[in-house]
Amino acid sequence: MLDPARLRSQLTANYCGHHLVQYAVLDSTNRLLSDWAQSSLSGGHPLPEGTAAIAMQQRAGRGQRGHIWESAVGGLYLSVLLYPSVALPRLLELTLAIAWGVALQVRRDLGVAVALKWPNDLVVDGRKLGGVLLQGRSRAGRVTAAIAGLGLNGNNPVPAKGISLAQVLGKTVDLHDVAAIALVGIETGYEAWQAKGLAGLEPTYESLMLHRQAVVPQVGDRATVTGIGPRGELQVATATGVQTFQPGEIELGYEVALGAGSE
Known part of the structure; x- marks a missing residue:
């Protein structure tokens, strides 16, 4: 388990991760936050934006289109609750923005040359380092809450088409560092998208596109x-x-x- 005090001392995000829960084992961090968001919105007491959940291991992690995301111990499995006031179809834009923000932050803080495989994968040397999964709650076609899920390979074993930060850097990585970087990256992508729209991110996103x-x-x-x-x-x-x-x-x-x- 991560040390909350240590993570908090390393966290530079303005709000993402300031309210955080963590579990040793969980079915899905996205599912947990989605259920909590629905309950809190229904009760009239919404959870703070940026509320995050981390699991050391997931039993039912999912990627795009229901693909299984292997979630062995040693990786980072993280979800963040956001409240974008947009039409439901625009969640695809947010998926790209979150992946963009995390990729830039990993490149900046760890010196890892992360590329983007449209629409939601983080790639290094043609192998999958991580992925983003956006799920939304909506009413009358508008998003009431969005859950930004991120799976990032840290020290965990990976399949043949995968790669971990430990493999890239040649050493065991500290998941406190990785979690702090990821939370800042999610917040950066989210805020840039809110301020500029996808058009403001497009040149940099395209420069990082694998394909x-x-x-x-x-x-x-x-x-x-x-x-x-x-x-x-x-x-x-x-x-x-x-x-x-x-x-x-x-x-x-x-x-x-x-x-x-x-x-």
Whole structure:
């Protein structure tokens, strides 16, 4: 278990993680906060924004589209409660913003060259370091609460397509440091998105995209990823023009084939 006093002393976020609960083992930090948010909103006493939950191990961790997220001891499994006042479809934008914020913070504080695999994966050397899962509570098409879940490989064993911070850095990492970095990254991405919208993050996000200028064979032999659209959709240039895709409509692997003329 993390030492709350130690984590608090290292935390530089303004509000994310200031109210925090942690568990040795939990089904899902996202599910816990989602249930708590629903109860608190129904009772008229909403939990403070930035309330966070950390588990040392999850029994039912999930990624995008219901994929299982292996949550062995040694990784960071963290969720944060946010209150964006937006229409429900805009949660895709927030997913990208959170991934962007965490990637930049890890790069800045740990010197790890994290790339972004659209829409929600953090990647190093073509292998998965972590992922973001956004889940929302809504009423009349508006988000009443959003749960930003983050799984980040620290010292835990990883599958063949995965990589951990311990492997990248060549040493055991302190999860207090990793948690503090992640909480600042989530807050940074959230606040930048609220202040500037996705358009303000787009140039940096696209510069970190693993698949930018990559060929997408399932769309066409000469189809290449050009970046993201105004609502976070993937943009692919084809012989007949630019096509856009939502998560689940196209699958980007970890193999990257660059198109002709790309750098």
